Amino acid sequence: MKKILIVDDEKDIVETLKFMLEASGYSCFCAYNGEDGLKMAKEIIPDLIILDVMMPKMNGFKISRLLKFDSKYRDIPILMLTARSQESDKQIGEETGANEYITKPFEIDDVLNRVAKYLGN
Amino acid sequence: MAKTKILFLSDIDDKINEIDKLLGRNTYDLYFENNEDDCLKFLVEEAPEIIIIDNDISNIDLRFLPKKITSARDGIIVIIISKDDNIPQEILRWADAFLVGDISSKLLISTINSSLRNKLSYNLLAETNKNNTKSLYTLKVLYNISSEFAGTLEKDKLIELMMEGINRSLEFDLCYVLTFNNDNQPVLIIHSKYTISDELFASLKDHACINYNNLFKNKKIPFELNMDNLICEKHIKSNIDCHTFSIYRYDNMFSQISSGDNFFGLVEIYKENGFTSTDVEIFRTIIQQVSMPLKNASLYQEIKETNKKLKKLEKIKSEFISIVSHELRTPLTVIKGMIDNIKRFFTLPEKMVPAVDTISRNIKRLSGIINDLLDISKIEAGKMDYKFAVTTIDDTIKAVQSTLQGLANDKNIKLLTDIQDKDVKVFVDIDRVDQILVNLVNNAIKFTPNDKTITIRAYVKDSSEIVDKNFEDILKNLSGKYLVVCVHDEGVGIAKENLKHVFDRFEQIENSLTREAGGTGLGLSIARQLLDAHNGAIWCSSELEKGSDFYFALPVSTEKSNFLISHKQRVNQAKVHNDKFASIVISARSEVIENLLEENNLIHKNYLNNSLKETDGENTVLTLVIPDADRNFAKLFKQKIDDTMVNNKARYPKCDIMYSYTIYPEGIN
Numbered sequence: 001m002k003k004i005l006i007v008d009d010e011k012d013i014v015e016t017l018k019f020m021l022e023a024s025g026y027s028c029f030c031a032y033n034g035e036d037g038l039k040m041a042k043e044i045i046p047d048l049i050i051l052d053v054m055m056p057k058m059n060g061f062k063i064s065r066l067l068k069f070d071s072k073y074r075d076i077p078i079l080m081l082t083a084r085s086q087e088s089d090k091q092i093g094e095e096t097g098a099n100e101y102i103t104k105p106f107e108i109d110d111v112l113n114r115v116a117k118y119l120g121n
Numbered sequence: 122m123a124k125t126k127i128l129f130l131s132d133i134d135d136k137i138n139e140i141d142k143l144l145g146r147n148t149y150d151l152y153f154e155n156n157e158d159d160c161l162k163f164l165v166e167e168a169p170e171i172i173i174i175d176n177d178i179s180n181i182d183l184r185f186l187p188k189k190i191t192s193a194r195d196g197i198i199v200i201i202i203s204k205d206d207n208i209p210q211e212i213l214r215w216a217d218a219f220l221v222g223d224i225s226s227k228l229l230i231s232t233i234n235s236s237l238r239n240k241l242s243y244n245l246l247a248e249t250n251k252n253n254t255k256s257l258y259t260l261k262v263l264y265n266i267s268s269e270f271a272g273t274l275e276k277d278k279l280i281e282l283m284m285e286g287i288n289r290s291l292e293f294d295l296c297y298v299l300t301f302n303n304d305n306q307p308v309l310i311i312h313s314k315y316t317i318s319d320e321l322f323a324s325l326k327d328h329a330c331i332n333y334n335n336l337f338k339n340k341k342i343p344f345e346l347n348m349d350n351l352i353c354e355k356h357i358k359s360n361i362d363c364h365t366f367s368i369y370r371y372d373n374m375f376s377q378i379s380s381g382d383n384f385f386g387l388v389e390i391y392k393e394n395g396f397t398s399t400d401v402e403i404f405r406t407i408i409q410q411v412s413m414p415l416k417n418a419s420l421y422q423e424i425k426e427t428n429k430k431l432k433k434l435e436k437i438k439s440e441f442i443s444i445v446s447h448e449l450r451t452p453l454t455v456i457k458g459m460i461d462n463i464k465r466f467f468t469l470p471e472k473m474v475p476a477v478d479t480i481s482r483n484i485k486r487l488s489g490i491i492n493d494l495l496d497i498s499k500i501e502a503g504k505m506d507y508k509f510a511v512t513t514i515d516d517t518i519k520a521v522q523s524t525l526q527g528l529a530n531d532k533n534i535k536l537l538t539d540i541q542d543k544d545v546k547v548f549v550d551i552d553r554v555d556q557i558l559v560n561l562v563n564n565a566i567k568f569t570p571n572d573k574t575i576t577i578r579a580y581v582k583d584s585s586e587i588v589d590k591n592f593e594d595i596l597k598n599l600s601g602k603y604l605v606v607c608v609h610d611e612g613v614g615i616a617k618e619n620l621k622h623v624f625d626r627f628e629q630i631e632n633s634l635t636r637e638a639g640g641t642g643l644g645l646s647i648a649r650q651l652l653d654a655h656n657g658a659i660w661c662s663s664e665l666e667k668g669s670d671f672y673f674a675l676p677v678s679t680e681k682s683n684f685l686i687s688h689k690q691r692v693n694q695a696k697v698h699n700d701k702f703a704s705i706v707i708s709a710r711s712e713v714i715e716n717l718l719e720e721n722n723l724i725h726k727n728y729l730n731n732s733l734k735e736t737d738g739e740n741t742v743l744t745l746v747i748p749d750a751d752r753n754f755a756k757l758f759k760q761k762i763d764d765t766m767v768n769n770k771a772r773y774p775k776c777d778i779m780y781s782y783t784i785y786p787e788g789i790n
Contacts, residue, residue: 010451016458023466083450105454105488108461 001027007037008052034058053082068097077118124150131175143226164193176203187215198236262290270414274421283411293390299329300386310354315362343384380412442498493643503697507550541580547675548683560644561608568612578607592660603674614665624649684733703750708779711741755782
């Protein structure tokens with residue numbers, strides 16, 4: 001089973017994503033702040049990470065940058081979650097190496113399609 | 122009436138007796154001296170009006186007399202009597218009258234009278250002249266202060282000018298003004314010729330306060346006067362003397378400074394020598410003159426304060442909307458995600474499906490409202506990021522058609538497109554154009570009954586062909602070629618009186634029809650503001666029960682129109698980020714501009730990134746945008762161009778060049 005790490009400080013958002021991903025046959029790991037997220041990413045080495053931008057302790061951009069500049073984790077696809085009003089995030093997200101960019105509120109099909117794009121069905 | 126004092130200077134007794142007899146003591150106060158010393162002493166001590174000098178006097182050398190007499194008593198009338206014509210030149214040039222030979226009483230008296238009359242008229246003239254000079258000076262002072270009054274809208278400055286004006290024209294010994302500052306605190310300003318004793322200072326404070334209370338004895342006082350809050354300012358001209366309570370014995374004038382119902386303060390001035398009636402007029406005039414600008418100043422202050430408050434409120438509102446919308450977004454995301462999860466991963470009982478669909482639909486609606494609110498707060502804060510690029514929009518139109526096809530199908534509405542000018546390029550943020558078009562088509566679907574048709578058309582038109590008398594004020598600003606997109610529906614239509622207001626903020630909330638159809642009514646207002654950023658326009662025409670046409674126009678991409686759009690965005694961003702930049706326009710014959718562009722180290726390559734070069738016939742106008750530049754930079758830049766052209770006459774033989782610059786955002790230095 002493919003492993004997905006979800007990092008977001010909003011527990012209910014994590015729950016929502018976890019629900020749809022587990023229902024679609026993925027195995028999910030969750031972290032609720034940036035530091036834990038980075039630590040878990042390094043321990044678990046998931047097949048894909050869904051990363052919120054605005055988080056306490058360490059924001060999504062920083063995690064993305066740290067992972068993408070480390071050859072051990074560089075190949076893990078990262079999906080960035082952000083609010084619609086922060087479109088400039090998209091640019092920064094791309095610069096820090098995020099593979100995809102998803103706006104809240106997201107469409108379930110959209111999330112699943114993008115995950116499938118990296119992990120196959 | 123006092124008798125005229127006459128001194129007769131002679132050492133000849135016969136002459137003395139003769140004169141005494143001729144003039145008679147009843148008519149004149151007649152005095153006699155027979156030597157120079159006594160004569161001069163008499164002149165100083167008794168100040169006679171007339172001196173009669175005997176030319177035949179033997180003990181005085183008359184040639185030296187004029188200087189001595191003039192210094193003892195300037196302006197005295199001098200009459201010479203002489204038995205013959207042998208009179209020294211010095212005396213001839215100086216005396217007012219001569220009587221030679223035998224002297225008759227009538228002749229002497231008439232000579233005295235005519236001299237007195239002359240003297241009187243001279244004095245009158247001199248007095249008038251002095252008064253005229255003084256009036257002229259006062260007028261000049263009045264004129265100066267009135268023009269100074271007109272030049273300021275600051276209360277403190279006006280009061281200061283008023284005191285200065287009163288001092289210049291009336292030269293007071295002491296003047297105080299009791300007024301109230303912008304925080305309604307009482308302020309006592311004292312201007313004094315000399316220092317003020319502590320006792321007088323304390324007394325003046327009380328005095329001013331009592332005067333103030335007396336002014337409003339039976340009326341409501343305009344400002345609460347609390348002596349503990351009294352702010353005092355002392356301006357002392359000279360410390361060679363000290364004013365004490367004796368100042369209260371001086372002549373004084375008092376006035377309140379007010380205009381209609383507005384009270385600004387009171388003023389009192391003291392002067393030892395007393396005031397003339399003209400002084401009273403001048404005092405009144407100055408106070409009157411300062412009242413009007415003081416009224417304007419207080420109005421201006423009010424407007425400034427209100428404006429500040431409004432701006433703050435506006436900011437709070439924008440921030441509030443922005444924060445609330447962000448906060449709403451997270452729970453909304455969860456609700457939407459979970460409902461979608463339920464719909465997708467569970468098989469719902471058939472009866473439950475419509476309920477869940479209703480929830481879904483309303484989540485979508487809520488999400489749209491939040492997005493609208495966020496957009497409008499961003500646009501109003503000037504924080505909307507536009508990513509302008511030159512592009513065609515036919516793909517976007519097709520994409521919108523296919524996105525909304527489903528919604529149209531639900532009502533069996535035919536959604537058609539008719540794109541005439543496919544390859545026309547515009548300078549737009551394509552996501553925003555998509556947003557505008559989605560909004561218009563969404564509205565059209567909402568308001569169109571089942572089984573009708575909606576058509577999206579796109580075509581190029583010259584601004585002269587874009588006419589709509591309901592939107593003249595918007596459309597008259599257009600110039601050049603535009604790509605017009607029209608969404609035509611066969612819906613309920615809009616009443617004529619509402620047409621102009623459909624783009625106003627929250628307008629549709631007022632409209633019950635729209636409430637049925639849903640939406641915040643912000644969509645069209647957002648569209649209008651987005652088009653404004655594109656230098657475009659949005660308008661509509663409609664007929665009730667027949668349908669509506671919503672149009673929007675985007676300038677067809679040219680170097681100039683794209684530059685103008687970028688410029689608008691640049692000004693906006695400079696405002697938001699507190700930056701400034703210079704826009705420099707250089708106009709000259711085309712080869713001059715080309716040569717200037719080729720000069721090394723003259724026009725930095727980066728400046729050309731945002732430049733505009735327009736060539737019309739032989740002339741070229743070059744507009745450069747220089748980030749972070751101020752007035753000094755713009756001036757130095759011109760100097761550099763001038764120097765280059767002067768130092769290189771071979772390349773620039775005698776040519777005209779026009780240069781101008783503007784610093785943006787306008788109004789900053």
